[in-house]
Amino acid sequence: MTAERDDEHIRSADDAEQTEAAAVPDTSHEGAAPGEADTPQRAEEPEAADGGPDESTAAARGDDDISSAEVEAGDEAERVGTAAPDSDDDQSDEQVSGAQGDGDSDDASDAEALEPTATGPVRTRVRRRRRMNWVRGAAGAAVSLVAAAAVVGATSVEWPTLGGESASIVVSPDAAPAVASCNGPLLAVGRDATAADEITVAQQVGVTVGTSVDGEPTIDDLAADGVSGDADARRYELEPTGGDAGSLSVATSADIRDDDMSGFMAASCRTAVMESWIVGGSTATGDTDVLLIANPGSVNATVQLTVFGTQGEAQPAGEPIAIPAASQVVLPLAGVAGGEEAPVVRVTAEGAPVRAALQSTRVSTLDPVGVDAQDAVTAGESQVFPGVAIAEDAIDADETPAAVRLLARKDGEATVTITAQGETSPSSTLSLDVQADVPVQAALDALEPGRYTVTVSGDVGPIVSAVWQTTGPNGDEDFAWQTPSPEVADPVTVAVPDGPLARAYLVGDADEATTVTIAGGDVDEEIRLAAGDSAYVTLDADEAYTLASDGAPVHAVVAYRDGGSLATLPVWPDPATSDDVTVFP
DSSP, X not given: OOOOOOTTTOOOHHHHHHHHHHHSOXXXXXXXXXXXXXXXXXXXXXXXXXXXXXXHHHHTSTGGGSOHHHHHHHXXXXXXXXXXXXXXXXXXXXXXXXXXXXXXXXXXXXXHHTSHHHHHHHHHHHHHHHHHHHHHHHHHHHHHHHHHHHHHHHHHSOOOXXXXXXXXXXXXXXXXXXXXXXXXXXXXXXXXXTOTTOEEEEEOOEEEEEESSSSOOEEEEEBOTTOBSSOOEEEEEEOOBTTBOOOEEEEEEEEEEOSSOEEEEEEEOBOOBSEEEEEOOOOSTTEEEEEEEEEOSSSOEEEEEEEEXXXXXXXXXXSOEEEOTTEEEEEEHHHHHTTOSSOEEEEEEESSOBEEEEEEEEEETTEEEEEEEEEOBOOBSEEEEEEEEEOHHHHHTTOOOEEEEEEESSSEEEEEEEEETTOSSOSEEEEEEEOTTOOEEEEOOSSOSEEEEEEEEESSSSEEEEEEEEOOSSSSOOEEEEOOOOOBOSOEEEEEOSOXXXXXXXXXXXXXXXXXXXXXXXXXXXXXXXXXXEEEEEOOSSEEEEEEESSSOBEEEEEEEETTEEEEEEOOOOTTOOOOEEEOO
C-alpha cells in the first residue's frame, strides 16, 4: 500500500541532508586530511542475538527499505519534536562516525551519536507502528461492535415466516365390490348320544338378498370341514355398476321346533375384519355354543383367540388357529372359554380378515328354551341398543327379562342408561363398578314390560357390550343376544329375512332432530325424530328396504318378537361406501 504524500508535510532530500549535517559536529580538524571533504559513513550495525542484523537496523537500510508511512512519521517527528529514547532498541541506525582519532574524539562522537536528533527517525517509526497498531485495534473493535449490533438488531426484527395451507388433492377411491359372508346353517352339538362332541347340521336357513343396483351377486361356498352334513357357509359378492359401488345386504333366518332344539334365529351377513369381539354365550350347564370363524378371502389367515373371564385375560392352549382361504372353522365355545359362564372372546386375525359369529342353543332341564345367532362387535366409547324387549311373561314368572354384559379395558365406572320407547327421559340408570379386562353382567329387572333403548357408556376406555333378553315361559320360549347398533348416516340397504312380526326400531341423535325414510315392498314411511326420540315401523318379512336419514345419524335395529320367537338384526352402515381421501404430495 502506497501512502499519498502532502508537500506541506514532506521535506526535500536536501533539507534532510542539512538536518543530518547539523546534527553531526565537524571533526575534520582532528581526523580528516586538510582539503578533503567529510565522508559520512554508516554506523556499525548492531547484531541481534542470533548473529544477524538487528530488526530496527535492518528496517532502516536504504531508501527501498523505508516505506512512505515511515517517511511521514519522520517528518512529523521533526515538526513536533522528539523525546528521550524508551530503550536501547530506539537508537538511530543512521549515526555518522567521526574521522579516526584519539579516544576523546571517539567519546565525543559516541556522545553526539546519542543526541535525540540522531535517534528521531527510528523512534517515530516505532511510535508510528504503535499508533497504527492502536488504529488497527480501534478499527477491529468498531467492526466487532457493528457485528454485535447487527446480531442484536436481527433478534429484535420480526423475521418473515412461511405459512399457508399445504397443497392437497381430494381423491375418490375406485368403487370396490361389496362382499358379505354368511354363517351357514343352524348347527347342533351332541345330538347323537353316542357322539357327544359331534357337530351336525340341525336346519338349513332361508336367505334374503337386497341390492341397490340391477344385477345379482355371485355366490361362493365356504367349506366347513369337521361338520356332518351340508354345512358350507356362503359368500356373496356384488360388482360395481357404472363405476359406482352397489349396496348389498344379505340376511338369513331359521325357525326350528324340535324336541331338543326350539326357537327362531336370524343373522345378518357381514364383511370380514382383522379384529372383532364376541360378547355372549356361556359354558354353563344347558348352554351349548359354537364359535364360527370364516375366511371369505383368497389368502390363508391365522387367528388368535383371547378369552376374558373372571380372572381377566387368558389365551387358550395351543397354537393360533389356521383358517384356510374360502373356508369356515367351527369351534365349541366350551373348548375355548373353559368354565367361564359369562365370557368375552376377542378374535384377532393375521394374513387376511375373518368374519366371526356365535350360534347358541339353550336347554332348561330337558326342555329347549331357544336358539340364537349373534354377530361379532367392535369396541366403542358408547354403545346403543334400540328396541330392547322386556317381556311380561318373564316378569310374571319372576325371571330376569334382560341383562347387559360388558367388558372395559380400564378400571372405573360404567353407566347403563335405559329409556322407554317413545320417551326422551331415562327410565332407569345403573352404575356398574368395572375392573379392567373382567366381564360384568347386570340384570335389567326393575322395568315395566315394553321396549327400551339401552345405552352403555363410561370413562373406562373402549367398551364392548351386548344385551341378552328372553320371551319368558309361554309355551315356546326363546332368547336373543342383541349387539349394538352403530350410527347410520348415509342411505343403506337392509335385508329383512323371513320371520314373525318384524319391526325396525329407530333412535335419533341425542342433540339433533332428523327425518328417517324407510322404503321397500309395500312400506314407504317417513318418521320425524326429535333429538333423543325413538320410534318403530312394522316391516314385511323376506323383503329388502332402503333406510336413509336427511339430518343427524340414527341407530336402527330390525327385531322379531312374536310368542316364542325372538331375534335382532342391528343395521350397519353400508360397507361398500368409501369416504374421499385427502392426499398431500
